[in-house]
Amino acid sequence: MRCAPNPNGPWHIGHARMPAVIGTYEERYDGWFCVRFDDTDPETKRPDLEAYDQIIRDIEYLGFEPDEVYRASDRVETYYDHARELIEMDGAYTCSCSGEEFSELKNAGEPCPHRDKDRETTLEEFDAMIAGAYESGEMVLRVKTDIEHKNPALRDWVAFRMIDTPHPREEAGEYRCWPMLDFQSGVDDHLLEITHIIRGIDLQDSAKRQRFVYDYFDWEYPEVVHWGHVQLDEYDVKMSTSRIQELIQGGELAGWDDPRAPTVMSLRRRGIRGEAITEAMIGLGTSTSDVDLAMSSIYANNRDLIDEETDRRFLVRDGTELSLAGDAPTEANPPLHPNHEDRGVREIPAGDSVLLEPDDLPAREERIWLKGLGCFRYTRDALQYTGDDIDVVRDGEVDVIHWVPAAESVPVRLRTMDGDVEGRAEPDVADLESDDMVQFERVGFARIDSVAPRATDDTSGRSPRDRHEDGETVAYYAHP
RNA sequence: GCUCCGUUGGUGUAGUCCGGCCAAUCAUUUCGGCCUUUCGAGCCGAUGACCUGGGUUCAAAUCCCAGACGGAGCACCA
Incomplete structure (x- = not known):
């Protein structure tokens, strides 16, 4: 292969x-x-x-x-050797027709005047091609196939042509006479003992062209699939x-x-x-x-590959701030991974106010369940803690949503297929390292690309509160 | 124009060579249920397809013919 x-x-x-x-x-x-x-x-x-x-x-x-x-x-000399052999077998000829000229003859099913050149002349001219004696477009080496073949694409195709531009690889910079794909890859597939070729549908005719060369050399063509x-x-x-x-x-x-x-x-x-x-x-x-x-x-x-090992976090995109009121818990401790309690829990301080995503904003007097924190009712411009237990969620009365503290969250730029999204994540996200994977709950999986510097790395003497503005954690969104 | 090739649910795929066990496989999507201080996750379930028309046959997704639709090639590109 x-x-x-x-x-x-x-x-x-x-x-x-x-x-x-x-x-x-x-x-x-x-x-x-x-x-x-x-x-x-x-x-x-x-x-x-x-x-x-x-x-x-x-x-x-x-x-x-x-x-x-x-x-x-690296293998150009090999292709030259096989071309010479092909010429010896009268299977190829040098041709100086212009592309246009040849195309007309070809479409009419007529041979060009160079076709029955003797092999010595062809050999000489091919060696001159290799020596760089011609410029681009002046001379090519054609494989002698069937000039009347019902598929015009197969008639006497070009095996080598001149290219003036040097190859960017230094080792190959001197070559001016280059094989075409059909010749090069055909010869190589045989020499490298390729048994099966899998390639694009655009090369369907290539297989047919290459068979002419294989027939000259009496080689067996590999199994081929075109997708x-x-x-x-x-x-x-x-x-x-x-x-x-x-x-x-x-x-x-x-x-x-x-x-x-x-x-x-x-x-x-x-x-x-x-x-x-x-x-x-x-x-x-x-x-x-x-x-x-x-x-x-x-x-x-x-x-399937990453779900079990990827820990959960909260990220709020484009958040709206709402203050908390009532006797709510001061900290939420949702698990790092719901299927793996042993990994421990997160510590998310609730603070005085939280950020919610626009789609999650409750209507007036509506209750919502802030995941890991509890049930709140949206009253008088604040989220009032209700003390309801989880049964209200079980009964389907209250939706569960994710949130982050307004003050102690950290800025995150989430890079997605639809452009960048600004968001804020729970504080622990600042402890992640680049290349870590994370699932932002109800948002999706993401890869941490770069992490904002921590306060301890900050020698500027600014207060910890400012550190979040130092820079943002950048994450690349993977998928839901 | 000429020459090749293809067409199975929303998407992809198996089956087509060697016709019956295919009232069509698997995955994904969508929808529904379940689980979980309750995940756009996971688990379970459901919906959903053989391009059209002829022909051969006891029997056609499968073979034959025609048509429609789609793709590729007809380079001194790969």
Whole structure:
């Protein structure tokens, strides 16, 4: 098996399907799998030097480790050797037709004048291509297929062409004669003993083109599966490397890991495990029609993975302050995790007033249950403690809502797919560390990205009360 | 225009090659119930699909033909 990415940028979520499926099958059938960077176009699909490592990191995050890593740009001499062999077999010819000229002949099913060149001339001209004697567009090497084939896409396709722009990898900077994907990947799949190819529907004709080369060499073509495109719901941004790049450059996205970007990096930053993505991709199967991947399926997988170990906290978004009145408890002690009492409880001082989310604000004279604290009735601009016991909740008379103390809560910026949300969280949230996962009750799961400095770290001498304004804790929203 | 390929509930998927055990699997979504000082969580349950029309057959999601719809390719991109 092989995963053959084009290293021209960081991965979007659709790319994750490749290692997810290939890696899973590799494990399931005790196979072997490599990553092969098919970086044979220094110009229009110009490789991004950082993308090579980034892609490997993404694959590891998704849960897989390639047995081997190759770069096509290291193997150019091999492709030259096979091209020469093909020429010896009279299976290829050099052609100086312009693209347009050839296209007309091809569509008419007619051979171009270069087609029956003798192999010595072709060999000479091909060596001149390798030596860089031609400029871009002047000369190509074509595979001799069937010029009358009923599918015009298969007729005498280009195997090598000239590219003036040097390859960004120094090791490959001198090459000017580059193989096309169909030739390079066809030869490599055989040489690397790939038994099964899984790739996109856009390469369906490639398989047919490559078979001509395989036939010349008398090789056996691997089993091949072509799958359709993946589309994602929930994103406004189109899943395309170039589109995301544009938005980043235009400043509309903060970077590849912006929560609004449909990228592997952004899911990672939100605290979604690679395994959750992998499982969702496996669930899509390899059908050849286009598929819509529901983000909810990734979320559901992730929830299964993290729910038990993730502690609970309160976060109030866009809070409205209401003062407390009556003989209410001064502190709430809800459990860190309702299924794991042994982890202990939280300590949330109630203070004089609390913040509630807009949707949770009670109507006049209505009762609400502040979770962990008790029952209150909204009277005379304050929440009056009623002393009702939990039965009122059981009977369905009173809704349970979450809250934070107005004074002792800490500011949190929650970064979501719909933009940033300002909120305030219970005080203990300041004790979390980056990379911790948390479930903000009734809001959802989030990954702590950075934590505001603590008062003890503060050497400026300000009072503890001010410390909350020093900075805010930043969390990335994962999912409900 | 030419050449390929596909179409199962809201979404994805199994089954299609080798017709019957498929009044169609699993997951997710939605809805309902249960649990929990009472979670947009968890548990349980429910709703919900074979693109259309012909044909073959005792029997069709499955085979054949036609149509509709969708996708991909026809690059000196990958």
